[in-house]
Amino acid sequence: MLSLCLLLLLHLSGFGTAHPGSHDETAYFRSLVSSRSVHEARQKLARCSDHIKRKGLDARAATRRAAILDSYRGISHSGAGPKSSRSSTSQAVLSSSENPPCLLTPEATIGPFWVDGELIRSNVTDGEPGIPLILDGEFIDIHTCEPVEDVFWEIWNCNATGTYSGVQDFGHHHGDDDSNLDKTYLRGVQRTDKDGAAQFTTVFPGHYPGRATHIHVLAHVGATILPNNTVTGGHVAHIGQLFFDQDLIAAVESTPHYKANNVRITPNINDGIFNDVNSASGYDPILSYTRLGHSLDDGILAWTTMGIDLSASYEAESAASLTDHGGVAHFHGWSAHVPGAREIIVLVVGLGLVFWLARSFRQFCARSA
Structure with missing residues (x-):
């Protein structure tokens, strides 16, 4: 007793x-993925695959990705790739229409590390060590199934040891180190072309406590370019996260720069956001990929097609802003909670x-x- x-x-x-x-990020996300508007968006998106194929968008995407491979490795497309059903160098698998495109879920997954005011640039590595990652994405209007030109696609991800640049996060990554606010590695913005496509050169993300390996994405619609090579105005149409094949994560994490991170890896199946997307959405949130060369150290090409609702507009709360005078932290929302x-x-x-x-x-x- x-x-x-x-x-x-x-x-x-x-x-x-x-x-x-x-802040319960997973619970907030779950409430949004079950909303009526998201379900309606999924139904519209599911009808886009055939249209993409008929219009030749898929074939052009495959040609674009094959050209990226040629430019980075200069070997035939029959080269060996990692042992994964998602990995291939054939022209057919360099397309995206076999599965429904990824739906970027609104506002749910902005996370605590978004920094507004990032530069328009394709190469965002800033000398960070790790496995090179070429990320190719294309945006499709879920209402018309047509590619969306002039979307400013923004990405941010942590480095090989699980740290984000540009933020001051008490109690997690950076303590009270103000110098991190001025760093910009693995962050940037790109403008989509007539095929709704844009590319980034980044570093394969590492991991940090409680989250599976992922890349954050955000779509600015109707924005304009400022003289300092940043964007302003318009609205945020969608926000989301992209995930990776678990076998690929394991292979990357076995390489030297990633092994230095002693934090326990959270697999996809234990990530609440990944599970809610994967089970409730009817689409696959994992990026397709292939190696750029025979060795993993040569880098990875990953790609996806993302469906967005151009009429949607959401508030995106940033952890900090990058200004002409450096980074400025915002102590609200995702910052240390004050009851x-x-x-x-x-x-x-x-x-x-x-x-x-x-x-x-x-x-x-x-x-x-």
Whole structure:
């Protein structure tokens, strides 16, 4: 009986000390992927695959990706690739229409590390070590199934050891190091062409606690270019995350720069956002890929087609801004949580209840001993 009482007390104490105002990214995402608007968007997107193929967009995408391969490795397309059903150098598999394109889910996955004001550039590596990654993406209007020209496609991902540039994140990556605010590695913006396509040269992302390996993407629609080579205006039509094949992640994580990260890897199947996308959306969020050469160190070409609703407009809360004078942190939203008056009252009442129940259990246990 005494053991049972101790277990109950431990459970109650855990309830009382839980952080009352933490941001549950996965729960927020789950509420959005189940919304009516997202379901309607998926239905429209599912009808686009045949249209893409008939219009020759898929064939042009395959030709574009084959040209990227030629330019980076200069060998025939019959070269060996990694042992994965997603990996091939054939012209057919360099296309995207075999599976429904990826739907970028609105606002759900902005995460705590978006920095507004990033530069328009294709190569975002800034000398960061790791496996080179060429990312080829194309945007499709879910209403017309046509490619979307002049979308400003933005990406950001962590480096080989799980760190993001440009942010000051207390208690996770960077402590109170202000110098990280001025860094821009693995962040950038590109403008899509007439095929709705754009490319980035980045580094294959590492991992950090609680999340599977991923790349963040954001679509600016109707924006204009400023003299300092950034974008302004328009609206954010969609936000999302792109994931990787688990076998590819394992191969990359076995290489020297990634092995330096001792944080436990979270596989796709244990990532709440990945599971909600994969189970509820009817599309595959994992990037298709092939190696740029015979060795993994030569790099990877990955690609996807992303469906967006151009009429949608969402608020994207940034962790920081990159200005002409350096990075500026925003202490709100995803930053360290400061409880409000209501949360403090709830916490005090909750703690009082816990202490009252704990005293009652101690008295009960003492009588029963």
